[in-house]
Amino acid sequence: MLGSPTHDRVAERRKAARREIIDAAWEVAHQKGIAAVTLKDVADRVGMRPPSLYSHFASKNAIYDAMFGQAWQGCLDALRAAADRGLPDDPRVAMTVMGRAYFEYAVADEARNQLMNARISADFQPSPEAYAPSLAVWELSRTHLAMIGVTAEADLDLYSAVVGGLVDAQLANDPGGERYARQLERAIGMLADHFGF
Amino acid sequence: MLGSPTHDRVAERRKAARREIIDAAWEVAHQKGIAAVTLKDVADRVGMRPPSLYSHFASKNAIYDAMFGQAWQGCLDALRAAADRGLPDDPRVAMTVMGRAYFEYAVADEARNQLMNARISADFQPSPEAYAPSLAVWELSRTHLAMIGVTAEADLDLYSAVVGGLVDAQLANDPGGERYARQLERAIGMLADHFGF
DNA sequence: TAGGTGAACCTAACATGATTAGGAGAATCC
C-alpha cells in the first residue's frame, strides 16, 4: 500500500495542501506582520475553517516551524547561488560577496527575517529539522571564511554579529531603504583589514 | 484643591500603585519572558483582579510602554554614569568605555533588551514620551563620538549597528556567558582603526 | 458631622484566537 499509486496521490494532495497553507500564511505575514498571523486569516485564504488546519499541522507553531525552515533554506540557497556564481580570488571581495548575499536576503523581507530570528511569539521554538538549514548556513559561512584563511571561531562570531547587526539596523531604522548597505561594505572592509588581508 | 496636601497624598498613592504594577510586570517578564506576561500574572502579584489594572493603565500596552521608558532611561543613566566616571583622553579607550557600558547594560537583562527593541507583540508601539530616553541615548552617543572626532552620521550608524549586533549575538548564542564581550573589544578596535585614530 | 463625589476595586460579560471533541461525507481499500 505504501508506495502504491494511490498512496502517492494521497501524499501529493497532503503535500499540496500543506504548501497552500504555508503560502497563505506568508501572504498574511507580509500584509500584517508575522506575529499578527491568525489561523482564521490563513483558513479564510485556503477556503477552510480554522480547525481544519489541524488536519495538516499539529498547531499554529507547526506552521511557523515550516515557514522557519523554508526561510533558512532560502537563505542557504541564496548563499550557495552566490558562491556558485564564483567566489573571487581576492579574499576581500569574496567576503563582500558572501556578506552581501546574506544581507540582501535578510533585508528583502522583514517578516521572513523576524521569523528567522524566532522573534514571533513567546513559545515558538523551531524544531531540529527546521533548524537544520540554519545550521547549514552557519557551516557554509564557516567554510567560505576558511577558504580565505579565516578559521578562528571568534572571527566567525565577529563576522556574523557585525553582519547581523547591520541587517537589524537596516530593518529597524530604514526599512526598504539603502542606508546600511554602504555600512556593510565599510564593515567588511574593516573586517578584512582586521583579519589581515 | 489641586496641589493640596490631600491631592498630593492621592497622587502619591496612584504613583505607588503604578510603580507596584510595573515592578510586578518586570518580575513576570524575568520569569516567563517579556512576551509571555499576562495581566492575570501581574494582577495576582499585586493582589488585584485583572480589570482593576485598568484603573492605573489604559491597556496592557500602556504597561509595556512604561517599562519601555524605564528600560531606556536606565540605559541613559548607565551611559551617563560611565561618562561621568571620566572618559579617557585616548579616543580608542573612550570608545571602548562607551561601547562596553551600552553592551553590559543591554546584555544584563534579556527581557529588558527585548522590550528596548520593541520585540514584544505585533501591536506594541512606544509612545513619544517613552521613546524620549531612547532618542537621548542616541544623542548622547552622537555627542560622545563627536568629542573624539567622529561626526559623520554614517559613522554613528556603523558604530551602533556593530554594538547592537554584538548584543543580539550575545543574547541569542551565549546568554549569560562572555563569548561576545571579547568580540566587542575587537570590534571597537577595528572601528577605531577605521575612523583613523 | 451628614451628604455628595470620585477613586479604586470588584464581578459579570464579551471578543478574539488557539485548540479539542465528535461527527458527516467522500475517497480509498479489500
Next chain:
DNA sequence: GGATTCTCCTAATCATGTTAGGTTCACCTA
C-alpha cells in the same frame, strides 16, 4: 459492496485582553 480512513465541518472549551456597571470608602464641602 462494505469497511476504513481521510478531510473537512460545527460546536464547544480555554485563555486572555477588555468593557460595563456596581459597590465601597476616603475625602471634600456645607
